[in-house]
Each structure stands twice: as structure tokens, then as C-alpha cells.
Amino acid sequence: MKVIRSLIAATTALTVSAANATDLEVMHWWTSGGEAAAVNEFAKAFNATGNNWVDAAIVGGEQARSVMVSRILGGDPMGAFQFNHGRQAEELIEAGVLRDITDIAEAEGWTSMVNPPSLLAACTVDGRVYCAPVNIHSWQWLWLSHKAYSDAGVDVPANWDEFVAAAPALEKAGILPMAMGQQGWQQSGAFNVFMASLLPSEVFMSVYGDKDTAVAGGADVAKVFKAASDAREMAANSTVQNWNDATNLVITGKAGGQIMGDWAQGEFSVAGSVAGKDYSCLPGLGSNPRLSTGGDAFYFPVLKDAAQIKAQTELATLMLKPDTQVAFNLKKGSLPVRGDIDLSAANDCMQKGLGLLADGALLPDTNMLVTPDTNSQINDLFGQFFTDPSMSAADAQKQFVDIIANAD
DSSP states (O other), X not given: OHHHHHHHHHHHHHHHHHHHOOEEEEEEOOOXXXXXXXXXXXXXXXXXXXXXXXXXXXXXHHHHHHHHHHHHHTTOOOSEEEEESSSTTHHHHHTTOBOOOHHHHHHHTHHHHBSSTHHHHTTEETXXXXXXXXXXXXXXXXXXXXXXXHHHTSOOOSSHHHHHHHHXXXXXXXXXXXXXXXXXXXXXXXXXXXXXXXSOHHHHHHHHTSOOHHHHTSHHHHHHHHHHHHHHHHTTTOOOOSHHHHHHHHHTTSEEEEEOOTTHHHHHXXXXXXXXXXXXXXXXXXXXXXXXXXXXXXXXXXXXXXXXHHHHHHHHHHTTSHHHHHHHHHHHTOBOSBSSSOOTTOOHHHHHHHHHHHHTOEEOOHHHHSOHHHHHHHHHHHHHHHHOTTSOXXXXXXXXXXXXXXXX
């Protein structure tokens, strides 16, 4: 009889729990193997609260943002959505359709916890907090395949100049020197890595922060366009579209290297590759190690349903909890937004990133400095530059200056 009562009680508890569970649709663009493993950590933590994470992944950041904005402005908001830190949500905040989560930030002590403070500042408008920063992502990484260089009979490069110099040996061995997806955001991302890694920080900030056209059209930035021209030549036979497919070419030794953000670590991890053994990572292209402090944040549309509002609060709160930060970022390849957690399990590449973060070798991400419209124009320019060898570096630089002149 006791067993029967226990079974009845357990069944009743499960039924009540299921009845009280709140579905919350969460939209994001994390669809690669490493990204899916990472976002699942958020889903598991949220489901453990008794709620139900309804996953709504959309391939491609630009496409995803367009769908998200359309849904929200069209009166069909999701429960939460991922954007990058910075200016992508400005219009939605101005329209009054995003929830002010200042109360959550204050209750959880985010002001004293989030490091660097610029991440929370990027979520703050007129003193009010509108998003939960969940990680630090940096673009300034060159990923190198040990197998590719071993097969080509040359040493693994230690910096960008050595990477360029080794390209002929890889080509002779039938190996692609540089993998790059055929999408404008990947190509403009590589250009911005050159800007941040091959020039002093003052030049990067003059161009993207001050919108200084004289600097954008000057000799320093011309060096960056020369590097972009070299990259175009090395990646001329890279025909894949998606960034993770390009990463896979490096993982399998079919390409020597790839410029990509630290989210590439998730793909190496899923493939079982070991940092320092199977691949190397060069922050700042090995030339000028530093990190841009961009990343991902979650916003919460204004909803009317009390249960969903409560579920939003629980999701925003748990995303910055220590256990969640560790589990998510180890899978994502990114750095945590709080500096008070144990990341002794981090691999060699993540430890490099943590060291640069501790040293303050940081730059703001371009998403924090320019609008999505300006970013889109830069993406279009480099999409054209990398697919049209007839466009000279000088001509591309002139078009870049025009974009910066009209940026806000």
C-alpha cells in the first residue's frame, strides 16, 4: 500500500509540475555543432526550473535578426532572443517593445559582477538595462591546423607574416592556405581583425569610434587592405559558404588556417581536437594579441502573460549564474562575463583569452561602435572585394572611406 501511495504521490507531483510548466520560445542563430551543444546548456538549466525552453533556431545572424525584429514589431513576440552586444537593439528599445530588466540586474548584482563593465553598458540605455550579457566573444583569432603544416613540411606559423609566407608550400602540397566562407560578414570580420591586429588600437578607434575619414583613407589602413588582398588570394579556392564548414577544413587538415572568432573552438571541441596538439590559435593573429569585447546577449520582449513574464525573469537570472556560465562558455568557446568563476577546465586557447582579459588587452567590438546599417554596408563591400579579384585594394579603400563618412 505504501508503494502505491508513493507512486500516486509521485505521479501527482509530476502532473502538477507539467501543468505549471511555462513554455518560453527562445530565438537564436546558434546552429552549428558547437553552438548547439552550448545553447543546450541554457535549455537544460531553464528546464530544470520547471519551465520549458522552446527552441527556435534560425540559420544565419542577419536572417535571424530580420525575422526577430519582424515578429516583435508585428505583435507576435517570442519570449527571449539573442542579439550581439551593442547597437542592434536600439530601434526596438526606442519603440518600447523590449522589457526593462533593470530590477533583475540590480537584484543579481550585475553591476559589480560583469567584466568588463562595457558589456553591461552595451545593454544599458538611459540608465536602464535591457539585456543579459552571457559571454565575451572576440574575433581576433587565427586557427591553424597542425596536420596541414606537417603534411606540407613547414612549421606551424607563429604570426600573420609567417602564415602568408607559408602559403606557397601548402598550395604545392594541395592544401588550401586559408579557409573562408563565402559570406560578407565573414570577410568583413577578417578585415576588422586585420584592423585590430596589424595596427595600433588608436587607428581602429579613430576609424570606427571617431569615424575619421582621413585615417580611414590613410597609409595605415592601406596596409590592412593589402593584408585583405593577401587573404583574398590565399582563400581564392575556398568555396564553402558557412563559417563552420570552413572551420572543418582546418580541423581535417584540408586548409592551413582560418580567421574566425573564438566560437570556432566549439567546433574543434565537438570534433575531439585538442588545442596545442591538433591545432593552434593565435590571438591578434600572433602579431598584436588583444581581444574585442563583443559577444552575445539575450533580450526579452514585452509580454502580457504573467506566467511567461515570470519565466523570462527566471531565464535572465540563471544565465549569469556561475554554474550556467561555466557550462555554457566551455561549450561555446567564449569567455564568461563574470570573473569570479573557476575555469580551470578551460583549454589552451581559452586560457590565452582569459589572460588577455586579465591584462586588459581589449578593444570594443565594432557592433558597439557602428549601427547595423553601417555593418551591412561593410559586409557588402567585402563580399564584393573577396569575390571580385578585379577590385583593387585602393578602390575598396575608397569605398570604405565613403561608408565611414556616412556612418553614425
